[in-house]
Amino acid sequence: MPNYFLDTSALAKRYHKESGSEYLDRILEQQGSQSLISHLSIVELESVLAIKRRTGEIDQQALEIARRRFRADLARQRLIVAPPVRESHFHSARKLLIQYGVAEGLRTLDALQLAIALDLRELGHVGGACCGRPKTLPGRLVGRLFDGESRAARSSAGLSTSAAASAPRKHRPFCG
Secondary structure (H helix, E strand, C coil): CCCEEECHHHHHHHHCCCCCHHHHHHHHHCCCCCEEECHHHHHHHHHHHHHHHHCCCCCHHHHHHHHHHHHHHHHCCCEEECCCCCHHHHHHHHHHHHHHHHHHCCCHHHHHHHHHHHHHHHCCCCCEEEECCCCCHHHHHHHHHHHCCCHHHHHHCCCCCCHHHHCCHHHCCEEC
16 A cells, blocks of 8 residues: 555545545554645645535534544544645745746645645655645646656556555546
């Protein structure tokens, strides 16, 4: 089982049940797997939970439970916080924005998360990344930049670089 980098949209599926939550739970519960998150995800998760609370998607009790579960996952090392964001991540994010910002609408924080994930892959800390929004640009970029070849070509050859192949696409986050 490869180690994964989880962006905040994938991480949020762990703490609020929605499409893809069960798949993400399986990744986190699998023996021997480690999932890394950035320091940025800790802050972004609070924002996601606040939006869900403000819009009535969750109540105050669910908010507190989500926060406790997140702290427990960190304490049990189901989630590992990656090394701090470095200056090089900002430079890489800028390059990603130059390449994908205008044509495809890549946003700042998504570019920074992707730069961190690519760095962790280059260092050998992760073999893939999970994006909780597979049809958005970050999800498509994870596929392009992590896979290096088309999913269709791998599928026709019966190959997979992630455990994600076992779950139907519409019910899981994209993991490349």
